[in-house]
Amino acid sequence: MTETNDLHSLLSERFPRQAGAETDGTTITWLANQGVMSARGADPSKFLQGQITCDVDKVTANVSTLGARCNPKGRMQSSFRLLKSGDDEFLLFMNRELIAGQVSELSKYAVFFKTALTDVSADWVGLGLWGPDAQQALHGARLEVPGRSNEVMHTGRAMVIRLGEDAFEIWLPASELQPTLDNLCQSATPAATEEWQVRQIRAGIGEVTQSTYESFIPQMLNLQQLGGVSFRKGCYTGQEIVARMQYLGKLKRRMYRLLLAGEAPPPPGTPIVDREDGKPLGEVVIAARCNHIVEMLAVLQKDAAQLTTMSVADSGGPLLTMADLPYESELIASEADKEN
Structure with missing residues (x-):
């Protein structure tokens, strides 16, 4: 058996493989569906700046950001999520099934930047x-605790990213996993x-999967509300379309949070009707x-979002109900300003 299989x-x-009853305690889980892409070279920041939506120049050893890579349309x-792991390397944490394709697509341009x-x-x-x-769990595992959202703290090669008041992503070298994981599990329930x-989903953070590849522009996933789109940094692939939508267009579809009574989450890309x-x-x-209860994020037509007859296509099951997003009021306000 290989080391990867052992891990x-x-x-x-x-x-556990299946979700249990929700608790108010401290919880830890394995981000099994997330993978890591490395961009390493003489000047990876210059390469990435021309390829992705976020401002790479604002990403430092202690500051991370959300972002996206778009096609020319x-x-x-x-x-x-993008962070800087060293002077010559950035790491991009994304849905694991997308990485092979992104490596292949971006490598066509990276070669010109020696990345x-x-x-x-x-x-x-x-x-x-x-x-x-x-x-306290992080302290018990001897990991540095970041103080603000999107801040990154490094302890050796281990990295901790603060996502909110009481939520963190932890990225550990596979070779050093077990002792740190054992310590974390003394204070947190797997x-x-x-x-x-x-x-x-409750935080309103969507993601692209293989099923929704090239389905959305960044504003459809509310990425501009999450700091994942820069409208000041200059050109990048797809920038003209993204900027035009922000300043000149009228966004007809965006992401909402929905609830569904049941036990079977519909897969990404499933139609809502x-x-x-x-x-x-x-x-x-x-x-x-x-x-x-199934909770979901879905991109919907704005004029249909308040319907009480929405359902998952071909399910014949219960109707969907709307739920709040933490940035909903700011999003509505920005849309109203744009229309006025």
């Missing part, structure tokens, strides 16, 4: 940690990956189950 077996044994090929793109997912293990005692996905006439209204971005 996968260890993590599969440590973390502004359609997202990937969404990710190498590689899939380094096997070298890293991602963990999600959240709850009232999350900071949970299924799906429970972390529910938390991301009007139950009364079958008219398509949008599609699922991500979905996960918690306490017999």
Whole structure:
């Protein structure tokens, strides 16, 4: 058995596969669906600046950001969190199934900047940690605790990213995983990956998957509300379309949070329809189950978002209901300003 298989077996044994009942305690999970792409070279920042939506110049050893890579038509090929792991390397954390394609696509341009793109997912293990005692759990594992959202703290090669008041992503070298994981699990209860996905849904953080590759422009996933799009940094692939939508266009579709009574999360890309006439209204971005309720993010037509007859296509199941996003009021306000 290879070291990778050994590691996968260890993590599969440590973390449950199915989500349990939601608790108020401190929880830890394996980010099993996330992978890591490395951009390393003489000047990877200059290369990335011309390829992705976020401002790479603002990413330092202690500051991370969300971002996306678009095709020339502004359609997202990937969404990710970007951080700087060294003077000559950036890491992009994204849905694992997208990495091979992104390495292939971006490498066509990286060669001109003496930058190498590689899939380094096997070298890293991602963990999600959240709850009232999350900071104490980090201290117990001798990991530095970042103080602000998007801040990164390094302890040796280990990296901790603060996502909110009591939520963190932890990226550990695979070769150094077990002692740190053992210490973290003394203060946090292991949970299924799906429970972390529910938390991301409630935070309004969508992601591109293989099923939704090139389906959305960044504003459809509210990425501008999350700091993942810079409108000042200059040109990048797809920038003209993204900027035009921000300043001149009228966004007709954007991401909302929906609830569905049931146990079966619809996969990304599943159509959302009007139950009364079958008219398509949008599609699922991500979905996960918690306490017999499926929570999801979906891109919907704005004029249909308040319908009470929305359902998952061909399900014949319960109707969907709307739920709040943490930045909903700011998003509505910015849309109203633009229309006026």
